[in-house]
Amino acid sequence: MASHRRPKQPGRARVTVLTATAAAAVALTSQAAHADPKASKAEVKEKVDKYYEEAEQATEKYNGAKEKQDKLDQQVTDLQDKVARGQEEINKLRNGLGSLATAQYRSGAVDPSLQLLLSSDPDGYLDKASTLNQVSAKQASTLKQISEKQRVLKQQRQEATGKLKDLAETRKVLGEQKESVQEKLAAAKEQLNTLTAAERAEVMGEKEKADGGKSGDGARAGRDDSRPDLGKDVPTSGRAAAALAAAQGKIGSPYVWGATGPGSFDCSGLTGWAYAQAGVTLPRISQDQANAGTRIYDQSQLKPGDLVLFYGDLHHIGLYAGNGMTLHAPKPGANVRYESMGNMPFQFGVRIG
Numbered sequence: 001m002a003s004h005r006r007p008k009q010p011g012r013a014r015v016t017v018l019t020a021t022a023a024a025a026v027a028l029t030s031q032a033a034h035a036d037p038k039a040s041k042a043e044v045k046e047k048v049d050k051y052y053e054e055a056e057q058a059t060e061k062y063n064g065a066k067e068k069q070d071k072l073d074q075q076v077t078d079l080q081d082k083v084a085r086g087q088e089e090i091n092k093l094r095n096g097l098g099s100l101a102t103a104q105y106r107s108g109a110v111d112p113s114l115q116l117l118l119s120s121d122p123d124g125y126l127d128k129a130s131t132l133n134q135v136s137a138k139q140a141s142t143l144k145q146i147s148e149k150q151r152v153l154k155q156q157r158q159e160a161t162g163k164l165k166d167l168a169e170t171r172k173v174l175g176e177q178k179e180s181v182q183e184k185l186a187a188a189k190e191q192l193n194t195l196t197a198a199e200r201a202e203v204m205g206e207k208e209k210a211d212g213g214k215s216g217d218g219a220r221a222g223r224d225d226s227r228p229d230l231g232k233d234v235p236t237s238g239r240a241a242a243a244l245a246a247a248q249g250k251i252g253s254p255y256v257w258g259a260t261g262p263g264s265f266d267c268s269g270l271t272g273w274a275y276a277q278a279g280v281t282l283p284r285i286s287q288d289q290a291n292a293g294t295r296i297y298d299q300s301q302l303k304p305g306d307l308v309l310f311y312g313d314l315h316h317i318g319l320y321a322g323n324g325m326t327l328h329a330p331k332p333g334a335n336v337r338y339e340s341m342g343n344m345p346f347q348f349g350v351r352i353g
Helices: 012-034 041-106 112-116 122-132 137-192 197-203 238-248 267-277
Strands: 294-296 307-310 316-322 325-328 337-340 346-351
Touching: 041 137, 041 197, 041 267, 238 267, 238 316, 238 325, 267 316, 267 325
Parallel strands: none
Antiparallel strands: 294 346, 307 316, 307 346, 316 325, 325 337
16 A cells, blocks of 8 residues: 655755755856956056056155155254254343342342343333333343344244144145055055966066067066167266266166165156266155256157156156166066156156256
């Protein structure tokens, strides 16, 4: 006889597990169907270039804030020294008047006017003394000195207070720009980590040809063992020649934001250091270096050693090397190298006199 026993139903726990497993499988399948494909090398390069450009913009702002901070630090120190010296001079003058008053007191002939000598209001004292005609010429001269020094001291203290406020604000800006640089560099690194080592090298320009920035098996623009055809132009001055030669000696040195040499550089750090070796002091940031000489808008008129500026906000700078090439510290992760000027939006050159 056939059994009429009902088949055993799966337990509730088992049903729950099976249901969850099926749901997860459906979710994974759905995610796979809608997942973004791996970004192409060109897309990664575009993003990395964008992050590095933004990082360099923030770097020049950081450099400007750092330069301002250093100047304010020195100005505050100088003002504080002046205030200290001024107060010391006032104290000496007051002590001299006090000694005179003490001597008169001991002799029993205290001049009534000396009762006001240490007043906090020397000008008021002079007004009263001139009326009473009770102050000697020497005492009047001393009080005038005290009054004048007090006025100067008050001005210096007010100026120092203002400088300290500026310094605090500048330090805040400095911290913000530093954070911005680090964020951009981290974003670029994240993008680069999605590529193979060979792809990363190509994106960073280590395989670019010196004749125009194209990839290939020719001479590489980003390496210190290559020298592109720089033509036969000669610098316009010995200082320009010396600056270019100094920068050529640093080919292969790493780009480090905020660095001014001699082991590493950012873009304006390299140009500033190079000209310093030629005995010329340039401002710290690229936008200020743009005003350090005569501007040359016709690229065909450039001579080796001229400064060359790129991008509308002038956040990148290099040295003209000849034949349409610049020698510069290009970007984070890359080394000082020659590169075609056609790879960047040229604005104008600057000839240092």
